[in-house]
Amino acid sequence: MGKAGRIACIFTPYVVSVAALVAIIFVGLGSTKSGSGTLDNLYFFRADLSNLTSSGGSSLADALASDLGDLANLGSDSFEVALAKSKAEGNIRDFYDIGLLGYCSGNKTSSGSFEVDYCSEPKAEFAFDPVTVWKLNTSSSDSDSILPSNLKKAIDTYKTVSKWMFIAYAIAFGATIVELLVGLFAICSRLGSLFTSIFAGIAFFFTIASSITATALFAALTGTFNSALKQYGMHGSMGKNIYVATWIATAFAFGGSLFWLLSSCCCSGRSPYHGDRRRGRGISAEKAPYTYERVGSPYGGVQPTTPYMHQQAPHDVPMDTFHQSNNYQQRQNAYEPFRHV
Incomplete structure (x- = not known):
């Protein structure tokens, strides 16, 4: 388009x-x-x-019909005389x-x-x-x-x-x-x-x-x-x-x-999806491959990002002081949020 x-x-x-x-x-x-x-x-x-016509109102053709050389009746108007001559000569x-x-x-x-x-x-x-x-x-x-x-x-x-x-x-x-x-x-x-x-x-x-x-x-x-x-x-x-x-x-x-x-103010000539595809390629190039990263605990600050299966039970969360032994297995199986990177 x-x-x-x-x-x-x-x-x-x-x-x-x-x-x-x-x-x-x-x-x-x-x-x-x-x-x-x-x-x-x-x-x-x-x-x-x-x-x-002549200045007197008569037709120039009639005035010249008798004798082309006799222009006295046309008066002293040089323009009228020249006009009469040219008309008589068919010019x-x-x-x-x-x-x-x-x-x-x-x-x-x-x-x-x-x-x-x-x-x-x-x-x-x-x-x-x-x-x-x-x-x-x-x-x-x-x-x-x-x-x-x-x-x-x-x-x-x-x-x-x-x-x-x-x-x-x-x-x-x-x-x-x-x-x-x-x-x-x-x-x-x-x-x-x-x-x-x-x-x-x-x-x-x-x-x-x-x-x-x-x-x-x-x-x-x-x-x-x-x-x-x-x-x-x-x-x-x-x-x-x-x-x-x-x-x-x-x-x-x-x-x-x-x-x-x-x-000049509208219709740039670019495809409306052209710029989005370019921006999408730029974003995907900057991101790492799709992985999951553990989100830091809201209670004890940022936690280590070691894989979940090898992570030891945390001891710096305030709530752990109440159930360190009885609820350890429950904490291992509890839901833990992850961040999509």
Whole structure:
């Protein structure tokens, strides 16, 4: 029962840790493969550009229908001009989904559904750059200045924080793998569970840190995006499934760290009879073979331990002074206690 009990003890934290790893993997794979119904719905942020308009409210497509070179009617807004050019040249898709390692784009159908047909190559420390992706580059030295000022600040913050977010997810992923590998040694002893709980705590810390960062970052980005670009018919929204996945990973990571710690306090893995057998062997080795030894008289102190059949009648017991001759034979046949050694 020792090993079996130990395996049963670490079964729950091990399964919970595996579930946390799977959830983190789904977060990382979100928006990395087109045509996958599951991965296409895993995104942190979606920019809907299917209804682009000029700042005056007219459709950019209608404004450019007469003459692409005549942009006077679009005003002096450099962002609006660059947006109109890129839209006319077919560089802007209907929507863009932003994930941890890349982005996906596609067209919006007449029924209102979003169909992904392109995903960028997965990249570490990925950050979506609308100026580059939407091809809004102009001849100015600082192409980022084309964005509205508040949106530019939000994009700059997003680019900086997204690197930290990727590192946090990467550490959480690596720590969870190490946790599962070290957890195999927890079968042997509670000390293995203690070491595993250390890595489980690290995994939980970086998982919850990355989940908080992602949620706060894209909530702020969504608000700024909508306030800055609403006049152009753009709409930003946060995804749902990827946040469910990251917070499920956080919950499982917490459960794993808690259960690993509990498993280090119970289920030692030893057989419950193993220690008793060892103690029994130690005691039998110290004892002499089973013999009987005469117990000292309660009246006259400790008596000689010579064999009973050869022992002479004692004369130092106080009661012997009354019956030294008549009761000698009776004393020889009387009961005398013995000690089991």
